[in-house]
Amino acid sequence: xxxxxxxxxxxxxxxxxxxxxxxxxxxxxxxxxxxxxxxxxxxxxxxxxxxxxxxxxxxxxxxxxxxxxxxxxxxxxxxxxxxxxxxxxxxxxxxxxxxxxxxxxxxxxxxxxxxxxxxxxxxxxxxxxxxxxxxxxxxxxxxxxxxxxxxxxxxxxxxxxxxxxxxxxxxxxxxxxxxxxxxxxxxxxxxxxxxxxxxxxxxxxxxxxxxxxxxxxxxxxxxxxxxxxxxxxxxxxxxxxxxxxxxxxxxxxxxxxxxxxxxxxxxxxxxxxxxxxxxxxxxxxxxxxxxxxxxxxxx
Numbered sequence: 001x002x003x004x005x006x007x008x009x010x011x012x013x014x015x016x017x018x019x020x021x022x023x024x025x026x027x028x029x030x031x032x033x034x035x036x037x038x039x040x041x042x043x044x045x046x047x048x049x050x051x052x053x054x055x056x057x058x059x060x061x062x063x064x065x066x067x068x069x070x071x072x073x074x075x076x077x078x079x080x081x082x083x084x085x086x087x088x089x090x091x092x093x094x095x096x097x098x099x100x101x102x103x104x105x106x107x108x109x110x111x112x113x114x115x116x117x118x119x120x121x122x123x124x125x126x127x128x129x130x131x132x133x134x135x136x137x138x139x140x141x142x143x144x145x146x147x148x149x150x151x152x153x154x155x156x157x158x159x160x161x162x163x164x165x166x167x168x169x170x171x172x173x174x175x176x177x178x179x180x181x182x183x184x185x186x187x188x189x190x191x192x193x194x195x196x197x198x199x200x201x202x203x204x205x206x207x208x209x210x211x212x213x214x215x216x217x218x219x220x221x222x223x224x225x226x227x228x229x230x231x232x233x234x235x236x237x238x239x240x241x242x243x244x245x246x247x248x249x250x251x252x253x254x255x256x257x258x259x260x261x262x263x264x265x266x267x268x269x270x271x272x273x274x275x276x277x278x279x280x281x282x283x284x285x286x287x288x289x290x291x292x293x294x295x296x297x298x299x
């Protein structure tokens with residue numbers, strides 16, 4: 001992918017739009033207006049201000065001809081968002097990586113209705129790190145350790161490390177206590193996540209996911225569990241806890257979905273990314289990071 005001619009602005013990457021292989025539009029603006037009719041007024045304003053540029057960073061105007069298969073770049077207007085009222089705790093920073101504790105309810109990266117209110121955008125803006133990039137992701141409702149690369153040259157090594165499962169991960173979760181559920185136990189299943197469907201699901205077939213579940217302590221009717229994933233399927237730990245009869249407290253997806261208002265922070269998912277351990281792909285040294293967050297017992 002070619003590098004954008006526009007820099008990160010206010011923590012956000014510019015949008016990259018590919019013009020189709022063929023078309024009858026006379027100008028690039030005609031194409032953009034047809035593709036994004038709801039943004040017609042702002043598109044005309046941005047073109048007039050030369051804020052829409054081609055691959056070389058040259059601003060297009062109203063007469064710029066439609067160019068098949070060419071890219072244009074522009075800054076989209078982010079939606080107005082209420083601030084997620086929790087802070088990011090910075091645990092470690094060097095020339096290559098940044099490790100933080102992400103709070104519950106804060107998205108890792110811009111997505112859907114959460115754009116500026118994401119860990120990536122906040123950190124880029126607050127730390128003046130425009131090339132900051134996530135090496136992996138956590139669900140918005142999961143708290144704990146999140147590792148970013150500080151500059152573009154460092155991305156591949158750390159992202160590949162996570163993709164190749166070279167990182168040891170430990171999570172903690174709170175769920176109900178059931179003496180009939182033997183622990184420790186290992187859960188293996190085949191998980192699929194269909195595009196556009198909110199929930200993942202387990203189906204028959206060869207397992208593609210594996211998690212170890214260990215009991216740490218009990219607290220009345222609840223217990224704290226250590227979860228060790230050996231694979232990284234979407235919602236894997238949430239599904240596996242549900243499959244043994246111990247759905248994680250505060251999970252509004254599993255076993256049954258129920259709606260929660262976006263600004264309702266009263267009952268967080270009791271799931272925490274507690275430990276990341278790996279051999280650093282740059283220095284070769286073994287690194288181990290532990291979260292400083294704790295999960296609150298349900299009341």
